[in-house]
Amino acid sequence: MIQVGYIGLGNIGKPMCSTLIKNGASRDIAVTVYDVMPDPVAEMVELGATKANSVREIVERCDLVGVCVRDDNDVDSILYGDQGMLEHARPGTIIAIHSTVTKTNMLRWASDGAGKDIHIIDAPITGGASGAAEGTLCIMVGASEAVLERALPMLEATSKRVVRGGDVGSGIVLKLANNVITYAAFTAVSEAVALVKKSGLNPEDLYAVGEINGVITPSGKQFITGREGLLAGCTEEQMLEFFGPFAGLGEKDLDHALGLCKDLQLDLPATKTVREHIRQTFLKGQG
Template sequence: MTKAFITGIQNMTNTIGVIGLGNMGRNMAATLVKKSFTVIGFDLSETACKQAAEQGVIAATHLSTLTEQCNIIILSLPKAEHVEAVCLGDNGLIHVVSPRTTIIDTTTSVPETSRMVAAEFSKQNIAFLDAPVSGGPAGAATGTMSMVIGGEMEAYKQVLPVLEAMSSVRVHVGDVGAGNIAKIANNMLAAAHLITTAEALTLAEKAGVDPEKVLEAINAGSGRSGASQAMFPTWVMTKAYDSGFTMGLMRKDVGLAKTLAQSLNLTLPMAMQTAALWEDSAQKLADSDDFCCIAQCTNPLLFGKEDEV
């Protein structure tokens, strides 16, 4: 990393750009506003821009408006292909971003895309970090997300004040792409734990034991997980199903794990079975349904809403 790059970051202002103002990006932007940052946001959706403006975010009508005023830019996009288009497309960031800018990509993307984008940006003295997040819209809104980060350590350290404002936990995993791999592994576990917890509670119910009490017991024992400690109490047992993360997004993430395993010629039977179950769930659950609804495929009577069973 060049001395000029480091000097540019050290002289950074408190103005941050956020591209992608959906549930995650908008709430991350709003959290930064609350932490006394000036935030300029961009999204193709006028509705998203309006909602962000109501939370104190300055809406930009063009990418160039954002890049002219920000040398730290956060991406919050649906998929890897969107990251590539926004960064390297005909009207992408690479054509309008100034040298000594840092791009922080919070998208659950793939390592190959992050490495390709980072390589192109580096030719123009622009740093790129892949920094996918966990915690959902609620975590984004409260600054309590977890972030797993790949990229040069020096770039990570220089933008750490911004990352600390957005999240409660940060783990620098390695070089560019490492954050993506860690997030894919994490989401594969979360997807599996949702199903195995539903099966464990179904086992208890059919054996005549109160599943609520068994969930409490699991959370006091060695079988607990993020699914049993947070997802089931908050969204499944209450039948709220309003986490803000969809079946479609989790199916995408599980698919990324399956593809990565296959590309490495790995035999991972549990991962493959989890992927198959999430793929099969499309016959019963729409992409727009909350991702915790996967429990309904195991036991629709126990976990389904009363008007749906």
């Protein structure tokens, strides 16, 4: 059996892990899970996973580990320290970071891991919670070809396609570039709908046109119809509760992208504008 560990059972991590468990059953993959919250761990155990009581226990048992936590600080917290994975992982262990993090930190983690013959690779995903549940994610990987070959049983069990960008750090570059497109599109469709509504027209007609010519993607339509539906029946406080976290993710991801641009001495003025207005795009001027 291939021993695979999974850390982080949140909005994306839980359905992704669920898919790993289901698809892994026919691929000789045994899954061990860890999260600070007991309920999602119990759900995964019901599906056939084994519970770990710590990240240390994960790497003591598993040679392949997927990590889907909130941010760079969370990754730091599970890698370092007396109980961290870098202290207890066996040589040759592969740790795939699915979170959207900074390239700078990704390279730091990979370098620290390499000193102990531990392979820390970037493997961010796109496709959302629904894609995670359906196994249709795309995983963007930064790793050597040899390390990726060893990690493929875990990655292919949770995705429709794995795209290798190059060495460590390239996966997160692809992810940040993808998110630049996503948030720019969300902003564009939001303002286009505002124009149509102010002109007294039906947004559904805009969706019909945009779907035919490919300008409005399914995710763009899902975003705007979901937001408009909430706006119709929610207070400002409720909108902040429901969509505020997504606005925060947009700000984080765009900050990461612009930080990378600064390192590369690359100016993306339109992306800067999207970053300035992304919270308004999600909350429509609220918050």
